[in-house]
Amino acid sequence: MKNRRLRIRPVIMVLITAIYIAWPGLQAAASQLPYETYYKDGFGQLVKTQAAYIPAGIIGSNVRIAGTSGAADAGKEAKLPFNQPKDIFVDEKDHIYIADTGNNRIVHLDAQGQYIREIKVEESPLKKPSGLYVDKSGEIYVADTGNNRVVRLDPEGKLLKAFGRPESSYLPAGFKYDPVNLIVDKRGFIYVTTLGAYQGLVQLDPEGEFISFFGPNRVAFSLFDAFKRFVYTREMYQRELKKLPGAIANATIDKNGFIYTVTKEIQTDQVKKLNIAGLDQLKGKGEFAALQPEKSYGEFFHFTQQGISPQLNDITVDSAGNITVIDSVWNIVSQYDLNGNLLFFWGGDVITATSKTGIVKTPAAIASNSRGELLILDSVNNFIQVLRLSEFGSLVHEANQLTQEGRYEQSEPLWSEVHRLNAHYTPALIGLAKAAYKKENYERAEQLFYEAGVVNGYSESFWQNRLKWFQSNFGTLMNIALALGIVYLLRNAFSAKLRLKRKGAAKPRPRHPLLEQLNHVFYVMRHPVDGFYAIRYENKAGILSSLVLFALAAASYGYMQAGTSFIFHPAVHVGVDLLPVTVQFVGIWLSFVVANYLISSLLRGEGRFRDVLYGSSYALFPIILIGIPVTMLSNVLTLNELSIYNFLKLLIVLWAALLLIWMVQGIHNYTFIEAVFIILLTLLALAIIVVLIFILISLSIELVNFINSLYQEVVIR
Structure with a gap:
């Protein structure tokens, strides 16, 4: 037994030593990826995940081709340098076609990235080709940007037809036709992406005749635009710069005939999945559609990147319908499923002086092959980064x-x-x-x-x-309802006898003034104008009762924010910070009181500041009366009862707004129309107060920073 232990001990020591030596290598292998992979949910929370794709190699950096027969270098091999390539396409055989823009050619590689041929179209040379497409029959379509045309080649690379600027009365006279990309559907219809064409894709029939513009973006219409439309004259409108929709940057098509487009200059819906009628199939879909009515595509890692929006410049769709886009600003690759739900996004810091496998300095185009690999064309390094699915990525895709x-x-x-x-x-x-x-x-x-x-x-x-x-x-609910009904009937039966007995009883003692003032709020709800008039001229309210009602209203508002069901207020999922909510509520209320008193004082209002303060507190009572029950009710409702919930919330707003109007009418002795006008002026004054406070805070921060910089300068010197 002792000898056996002596024999085992050296083996254990050897194993421990081997693990100790190999451990740094294992750690390096686990952390050698030059980028990190993340997921972001509908609330914007980042989650770091295992890598979905890992680098699988580089194509184009060291490709060698045989010399031309009969030439001086016949039989020799030479490197194949790309020059500012702009597009990449992978056909059904996984063969790779590159639009080598700077060399005015198309380069054809096999599935392993080995050189097959180059296509220059000798009978009508290409000039700065920027996009290409290969159909099932092997015919090659090229967006020949420098020649302002689209060319159609046979599988051997011979010219079949060239499509110049289409002649049509439907095309604007100033339309500039600079094809930069194209796709072809099963019918042979060509969809051309032109440089800066905000009208959409140019749809051509197989003979090159213009059909229509396809899938244009819409112009964003803001509240300020509505104001200008209401105020501006026709001449002022004509002098305005036209607002144009974002121009489509690129497009692709999947096996089912859906056309996908990406747009750079817009903030939402940058990716669209269009059917044959040009309708977006991603609109309103996705697991977080209730949180994001207008979805934004193209992800970023840090909040500091929010200042510059992602600029998506190409898109690819794999056999399962997963959508992958590349961002030319932050060099981030984002992948979504067929309904637009985010799966992963990844990227790394780009250092100009170095190149790493898997990191793309300037992503120009992206494509996917039948093996699920992603091929990203780097127009600066002039090669293709190949990324293959990791085990984690494959598992997610399959599930x-x-x-x-x-x-x-x-x-x-x-x-x-x-x-x-x-x-x-x-x-x-x-x-x-x-x-x-x-x-x-x-x-x-x-x-x-x-x-x-x-x-x-x-x-x-x-x-x-x-x-x-x-x-x-x-059954239990019915029994409870029956019991409550019996109690109600018995109460009505005995209430008459109780009233007769109370007639001969002594008069009740007067209640505390605070209780009387609080009870006045119910009179205000029934007779608002008279109730607010009594606050002004009969002292039916006081500072303590007003503060109690305001505190209850603020607490009710906070409860509405934090206690509403997740269905109707999804923010409760990540938690609601009540401090800024309460500060905002108090600040707006106080600003309204001050603004209303100032405006009314200028326009013969009879109310004092304390009257406005008291009346504004009493006008908030609907928040307490309806807000708390509605919040409690929200926890037993579903989206099927959304209209009921919205109606009750609207009732709170309308009732409180009417009470404020009646408050101004009763306290300041205005007519109803005059009270409405005063409320509008109060809201305008309130907006001015908010702007002034914002400016004051901004200037204060700048002053503090200036003083701090001076102090640092003095200390350093």
Whole structure:
């Protein structure tokens, strides 16, 4: 036994030594990726994930071609240098075509990146080709930008037809035709992306005749634009610079015929999935559609990057419908599923002096092949970065595809594994929630949808749980209702006898003045003008009662913000900070009181400052009277009852607004129309006060920074 231990000990020591030596290498392998991968949920919370794609190599940096036969260098090999390549296309055989713009040619590589040929179209040379497309028959379409045309080549690279600027009365006279990219559908219709064409893609038939503009973006219309339309004259409008929609930067087409476009100059809906009628199929879809009515594409890592919007310049769609876009500003790659739900995004800091495998300095184009790899064209380094799916990425893709196909139960074990690997990855929670809902495990589905922050799924699960609870407790509820009815009838029967007995009793003692003043609020609700008039001339309100009502209104408003159901106020999912909410409520109320008193004093108002203060407090009572019950009711409602919830909230706003008008009418002795006019002037004065406060704060911050910089300068010197 002792000898056996002596023999085992050296083996253990050797193993420990080997692990100790290999451990730094293992750590380096785990952290050698030059970029980090993230996920961002509908609330903007970043979650770091395992890498979805890992570098698989570089194509184009060291490709060698054989010399031309008969030439001096025949039989020799030479390097293939790209010069400012602009586009890349992968055909059904995974062959790679590159628009080598600076060399005025198309380069054809095989699936492994080995050189096959170059296409220059000797009979009509290309000039700065910027985009290309290869159809199923092998015909090649090239956006020949320098020649302002589109050329169609046979599989051998011979010219079949050239399409110049289409002749049509529907094209504006000043339309500039500079093709930079193109796609072709199954019918042979060509969709040309032209430089700066805000009208949309130029749709041509197979013979090159103009059909229409396809999939244009809409012009953003702001509140200030509405104001200008209301105020400006026709001449002033004509002198205004025209607002144009964003021009489509690039486009691609999937196997089902959907056309995808990306646009740089807009803030939302930068990615569109268009059907044959040009309607966006991503609009209103996605798991977080309730949180993001207008979805923004193109992600960023840090809040400091929010100052400059991502500029998406190319898009690709894989066989499963996953959408991948590249950003030319932050060099970030973002991937979404077929409904526009974010899956991953990644990127790394670009250092001009160095190049790393997997990091693209200036992404010009992106494509995907049948193996699920991404090929990103770097126009500065003049090569193609190849990224392949990691095990984690493959697992997510497979699980997500099953979920999108409605096979929730089959996807459950895959999502469980994803959740095990990364418990904070929201798509895994959504997939598990859908599987639980499919299996009618609504309680678990409700919990998972809430953790994921998905409003629609949570509402549907809650509706099922509510229905089940109601069915189980229907008998008990009916018994309670019957008992309450009997109590009500008995109360009415005995109330007459009690009133007769009280007639001969002694008069009740007077109540405390504070209680009398608080009770006056109910009179104000029934007779608002008379009630506010009594506050001014009969001293029916006081500072203490007003402060009590205002404090209750502020507390009720805070409760509405923090206590409303997740269905109707999704922000409660990440928590509501009541301090800024309360400060905002108090600040607006005080500013309104001051502004109304100042405006009314200038326009023969009879109310004193304290009267305005008291009346404004009493006018907030609907927030207490309706706000608290509505907030409590929201926790038993679903999205199916959204109209009921919105009506009750609107009732609070309208009632409080009318009470403020009646307050001005009763306290200042105005007519109703005059009171409305005073309220409008008060709101204008309130806006001016807010702007002045903002300017004062900004100048104060600048002054503090200036004094601090002077102090630092003195200390340093």
